[in-house]
Amino acid sequence: MSQTYNPTAFMNNADTHSGVTNAKLGVWLFLASEIMLFATLFTSYIVLRMASSSWPWGWDVLNVPLATLNTVILITSSVTIVMAYAKAYDKDKAGFQKWMAATILLSLGFLVVKAFEYGAEFKLGIGPHTSVFYAIYFTMTGLHGIHILGGIAVNAGLLYMSSVTEHWENPLFLGRVEGAGLYWHFVDIVWIFLFPALYLL
């Protein structure tokens, strides 16, 4: 067994039975499982709320203006990551780095705003233990926040890789950016469901 073969060489080959690269198909399947994860949480939210004797209105106890700001930030970051992909597609390295950095900054901004929200609640002595409403609020937004962190890690990794010529010229690179973009849109969409469910309904 002196010979070995390069296991990643066929990963970017779109000449597959489905016409989609392995990596892209893998990301879509991963997102399918993520949808089941968040769907379970939304289902639990509905069940707990329906069975509860008292459930506060989101706008009475949570900070709607800050959450609105966060929604705008996150939607904007979805646009910037598409721009980053478009620049990577055009082999425009500077453009890619600019838009990717903007995406990362926006997502950090989202976390900072979220931290202010959490901080104000903790200051009042409110935490996940306070009531089932706060329990589901902290769990869902917290889990979403972890997904944002994961996205920042991936995007920052891609930003770094683009500065290394070997990675930037790797034919796999564009597929990686696309995968990160798909994931980022998913995280964005989860927030678009979370925002009304927790704050507005």
Added chain:
Amino acid sequence: MAHDNHGHHELSFTERYVFSVDHKVIGLQYLITSFLFLLVGFALMGLMRWQLAFPGSPIPFFGHLFPADLAPNGVMSGEFYNSLGAMHGTIMVFLGVVPLAVGAYGNYVLPLQIGAPDMAFPRMNMMSYWTYLPGGLLMLSSFLMPGGAAQSGWTSYPPLSIINPGQTVWLLSMVILITSSLLGAINFLVTTINMRAPGMSLWRMPVFCWAQFVTSVLLLLAFPPLEAASVLQLMDRVFHTSFYLPKDLVILGKAYAGSGGGQPLLWQHLFWFLAHPEVYVLVLPPMGIVAEIIANNTRKPLHGYKTMVFSMIAIGVMSFMVWAHHMFISGMSASLSNFFLVTTMIISVPSVALMTCLVFSLKGGSIRFNVPMLFALAFIPLFAIGGLTGLPLGLTVTDIYLHDTYYVIGHFHFVVVSGSIIALMGGTYYWFPKWYGRKMNDKLGLIHFWGSVITMCGIFGPMLFMGLGGASRRLYDPTAQLHNLPVQGWNVVATYSAYLLALFQIPFIYNFFNSMWRGEKTPENPWQATTLEWACPSPPPHGNFEKTPTVYRGPYEYSVPGRKTDFWMQTDKN
């Protein structure tokens, strides 16, 4: 697909055997690890069975080895019994049978059968194993932690599970194990969809590949809900939320400090939403193995190949709609339980169709009674007992009587042990020549086979009788309830059968390791099979096939009239 990608660097020992990216090495890693976990789970059950047969008497030989708080004077304590029960179920299902059926057989055989050089994501495949092993070890280590291992059954129903010690580690290792199986499921699906050899259309895939495909869909979509549910339970334990805790809960005479207002039943729904598809994860891959062995050893095509595939797909879809039949006695409304009663009866139709196809495949065949075939043949009646004893549990009226009795335990052990595990053991005898280029010993195989089958019936048959007699399950001391006394003798039969079953695994273990080095050498295709895994050297080199194979026909072209040989390989042009 072009695979002109043969590099030329020598692999170190670690790269080849420990952190290997080769699906075959990873498959064997899964195989050995999950067989070991099966042994561990079996040993836990051996301790429990002593307590059930002879309640209150010291455990022989091992009793005094346990710390005094677990087994004072060698007699098992109630808490220890509960831990053993919870960990037996968890280890057997999540660390034993699923990794064996999917991680081991799927990993090794699936890429070979579809003619792929490896999995779609080899490094992710390695990560999947190296997430599974630490998760499993973490689960085992909970025995050594303060408070001991989880004590609330493998189902972990709240509020009990939130109050009992040990549960936090259980939840953490479940989250790790779920991550591992998600990585595996994505890999299997992409491999099956994208990596098939030229000519390998979906309808030319062996039944085993279809079984793995449907199983992976179930793993992908059913495990995340348990992950979410586990996160909620973890929040309840660590951050004192009340997702699963009702208002005004009183524990041991003291009011619970948390806010309350949650729903204990929510956990049951979320848990069984995973755990019912999980049952089919346990059953479909072994069925695929049985189908392969039967087609090969009857020397004729499977009866109803497409029926089998469509049945598996139907089972996969329906398995998401039957979960609450595990909860008929939880007090749900009659209209809801009627719905789940009906869906449960519907899902039994494709299950019976699968079994019928397997039985009809035998008809008119010139059967070769070799060791793998004996396992496959034993699977059919034993699994059928398990399946048919499940029907009364799917009907609300009978379930109310049977639900909390030993009948349920007998039923699902017939399905999983004398069904799935028997088939998985048969798979070892069948594919061993491919793994090591050598054959396992037939005589030892026969001893293992007959010993296992008879003792398995000796364990689980009595459970059915006890349950019909009304014996309650999950009891630390069955003699504490008078109505259990008339059937207590069956507990003794089951216990001794279990110890005999353990003895009969010794020839299997010896045979396995002895044959690895000293077994009779075999050619590339010793069973004269038609599928692709037999069209490459044994063991296959890294990259599997010397050149990408081309597939010309369906998977079971046996005894085609007018041909010299009675098998026509998928890769043979004419």
